[in-house]
Amino acid sequence: MLTINHNESALKARRRLNQSGGILRTSMERLSSGLRINSAKDDVAGVAIADRMTAQIRGLNQAARNANDGISLAQTADGALQETSAILQRIRELAVQSANDTNVGTDRASLQKEVGQLQQELNRIANTTAFNGKNLLDGTFELQKFHVGANANETIGITAGNTQATTIGAHTVRAYTTSGSGGMSAAVTGAVASATNNATTSGTLKISGALGAADVTVYAGDSARDIAADVNDKTAQTGVTAQAMTQLQLTASGGGASGGTISFTLRGQNVTDSSTITQDVKISYNLTASGADGSGDDAALAGLAATINSYTGTTGVTAKLNEAKTGLILEQANGYDIQLTGNTDST
Template sequence: MSLVLNTNISSLQAQNNLTASSSSLSTATEDLSSGLKINSAADNAAGYAISQRFQTQIGGLSQASQNASDAINLAQTAGSGLSQITSNLQSIRDLAVQAANGTYQASDRSAINTSVQQYLSEITRIANQTTFNGTNVLNGSTSSLSFQIGANVGQAINVQLGQGVTSSQMGQVSEVSTGDISGAFLNASGASGASMSLSGLSITGADGTSFTFSGSVTASSAQDVADAINAAGIDGVSAAVNASGGINIYSTGELAVNGSAVTGASAASAASGGFANLTSGAIAFGASGVGSAASGLAATGSAYTAGNVIQASGSLNGGDVLTVDDANQLISRVDAALASVSTFSSTLGAVQNRFQSAISTLSAQQTNLTSSQSSIQDTDFAAETAKLSQSQVLQQAGISVLATANSEPQNILKLLQ
């Protein structure tokens, strides 16, 4: 090896190696102090881009989970209001059942009606004042709300809130009211006690299913007819004798009353071959008086012809219990309202379960993405501390070697002595 003065190759090599070991030591120190092995894009350009994309998704999932929690809180707020409305509806129904009892006088029903009106007002107040962060959730003013439950656009759940539950928005029922049908139960001689078959009487309930009475079902009074309709268990349909001696039929949905002639199993039928006139080719409730003894037919009142469909209408608003008929109608309207509130409550309960499921899914996604991000950017302390020790030793050795290399030119002085 030549001995030169102007160029110290050994020193240059030692400097390069010392620079490399110093850089490695600096990197190890930064990684250990930050806990990250990618502290900037320069450390690992591809890894940095991937970890940032993961971080974007993780942040979005975390916020989406909070959004779902807010949605659950909103549903619980609405559910609490519905619970109170249900309690008030039950109280109204109890009072209506009480008022429908014939032992009460008009003044008694007026006193009962005072309480009914207060409950109706309270239902409307609850519906109008139940809000979540300024958004009303029970009076139908908010048609729907969209809850972002994902990190990306379009990952949302829509909750329908358009169903209002004020007293004016619930209790729609269909109603068929008849006149006096007592004449339908008189025989040809005008005496009471005749009975008729309800065979052919068909009523379509709220679920669209028609129920047709069999020939074995007979009635000897208007109350028997009402009892038979109630005993049939037709969806959403109920019946009661009205103050005129006729029948009121109520339905929570569309009400269709139709059928063939209902013949009477009475002396009138046997004597003349006619029929007690509950129907005249179609259901024709409203018979009054007695027909001629020769024909055995009772006079016919207002007819509801075959296939006639009466739409649900009205509401709880304005309902009262001042008469037995009013009380019976209010009972039917409250039943319809309770069905509406129950459906709304069930929907909100199902929505809460759905959001809870979403939170669980989001949590799992967030955990998995965080794990993937960690494998890319987090420091392995066991490996990094070993690298730190190695860098420290190399730096110390490099300094020592550099000092030796820098002293080599002094050997030239010995040659000049």
């Protein structure tokens, strides 16, 4: 005959022993780690909260390191700018010295040679100042972002200007007309005000240089290239040279932006070999702007700029976003005029 023998007291004691062992292991785990929650079984909600806070802490720690990198970058640029400032002070000192009529042409020519060497040093500093392979002072460091927060879009934007000798203090001839300064709000909503006329008016520029002074006559409708050529015709008398570059800025204005197809004709002049070819290109782009603050969608504007740049080989015109990302800057590096005509929209 079969019988089942059991000892209920022993079974209870064993179960209690196992429970005590589990409690002991949990206590030892907490003692060794110093944490109340070591796994989800300790506190499910607590684990979720702890993970979120851990992500925040690690993000802030990395943001602090990013900020320190940004500070190092700024210090690198600052050191170069201090040297640039010293060079500019020396150039100004030489200019004041040259302005004294006790100097003769030979003296001023010698002073100009030193200025030329200082300009070369300015260009060297601008072209070689870099941080982690990125040039800082040659005009290419634009709209860069430092991520200084634990979450998305917690950034600081920075743009460093061009400190080359050909850019610092460059004289700019500006012309404004009603037709040439149409609001980019029109462009963002599908229409661009025409910019067909060169608004340069007649006048005289007084040029004073190391070798002397001369008057340059500017005629109505002259392009920047024409004016620069006239200045360079007087170089033998003044020692001054000029380089022309034409920019057309389209800026956003008005209340908000909406999608639509924008079309216009871009006229530019491209230089090939010794000839100059005037080209008209039809630009058509579907905007998808959605901004509510009048600035439009920078991605849409960047797309329009890319479309314009796809024809640079034909027109000689390049486009880029302005610093505030509220419009476009069209540029003709050789100083020829830029014209916008035949504007239509489907908004």
